[in-house]
Amino acid sequence: MAETTKNDAQGGVRRWYGAARGLALSFWAPFVCIASSLAFGFPYLPLIVAIIVALVGALVPGRPQVGRSAWRIVREVMAWLFAAVHLAIVALWLYFATGAFDFVIIPVFRAAVCDADRIVIRDGGGLCHSKPDEEPSLFEITNKAEIASFNEMFKFSGRTMPCCCCGYPGIDWWRDGRRVVVSALHHGHALRVEGFVGDLRLTVVSSRRIQKWLEDNCGLTEDEGIPKYQYCRHERDIIEDAAQNWATAGVERKPTLDDLREEFKKNGKAFPSCPAGGEYSLTYGEDGKPEVKCTAPRHD
Ligand SMILES: [Zn+2]
Numbered sequence: 001m002a003e004t005t006k007n008d009a010q011g012g013v014r015r016w017y018g019a020a021r022g023l024a025l026s027f028w029a030p031f032v033c034i035a036s037s038l039a040f041g042f043p044y045l046p047l048i049v050a051i052i053v054a055l056v057g058a059l060v061p062g063r064p065q066v067g068r069s070a071w072r073i074v075r076e077v078m079a080w081l082f083a084a085v086h087l088a089i090v091a092l093w094l095y096f097a098t099g100a101f102d103f104v105i106i107p108v109f110r111a112a113v114c115d116a117d118r119i120v121i122r123d124g125g126g127l128c129h130s131k132p133d134e135e136p137s138l139f140e141i142t143n144k145a146e147i148a149s150f151n152e153m154f155k156f157s158g159r160t161m162p163c164c165c166c167g168y169p170g171i172d173w174w175r176d177g178r179r180v181v182v183s184a185l186h187h188g189h190a191l192r193v194e195g196f197v198g199d200l201r202l203t204v205v206s207s208r209r210i211q212k213w214l215e216d217n218c219g220l221t222e223d224e225g226i227p228k229y230q231y232c233r234h235e236r237d238i239i240e241d242a243a244q245n246w247a248t249a250g251v252e253r254k255p256t257l258d259d260l261r262e263e264f265k266k267n268g269k270a271f272p273s274c275p276a277g278g279e280y281s282l283t284y285g286e287d288g289k290p291e292v293k294c295t296a297p298r299h300d
């Protein structure tokens, strides 16, 4: 009887050791799985593979233990060590990729945005240099189901050191006509939310989903960091300068937009245009100063 219990206990230990050995032998697997998880946007592959190799290892226990040589002890210690490394990599990946272990920020953020009745993607950044009330909106969501699925995209894996820029675009949550959360996306992978200390680091999967969403719905690409209305101002300045220089070149007639377009073409330069698709018109003030206006909302 005592013999059976001892055998059972040894069998149990052997199974655990088998699982550890399985994990140790496949300690390289997370790297391969992380690469494919990134490619397919499915973050749980490393976890699934770890569970499978551990199960297979447990079901196929090694040879019965005969004596304890030094070599065997070293081998066993190495197996436990590499198994621990394997599990640590999987846990770290899940933390950074899914936010699965973020029990602090996510609930606070969820509580702040859950009753929003309107979300505005704003052509601006954080409050440091932006005036949210004066900035054009790039996209608005008011449908409850769409708000919920938009909010669902935001998963965090802790905080990150804030960078120096204002971020772009601005993302604001509104309730009953009041802006309840003001935020700005930073470089596609962090969200600076007014009221939170530090930048909230988006998980790998979340960051990709949000960037894809912004590209599909607002036509924003990752390298876009300047608000469109500001860029438009810059483009109109170029046209106004060209008109001014033309006017001072001793030609009697003031140039029209078509004249300037022709001139740019002759010089092999692209004619400036509004990044938000607004139309330009050129007028001259009483003092003869050229002024280019844009039809896009709030591009003045
Ligand atoms: Zn930044």
Ligand SMILES: [Zn+2]
Pocket: 229, 232, 274, 275, 276, 277, 278, 294, 295, 296, 299
């Ligand atoms: Zn414009």
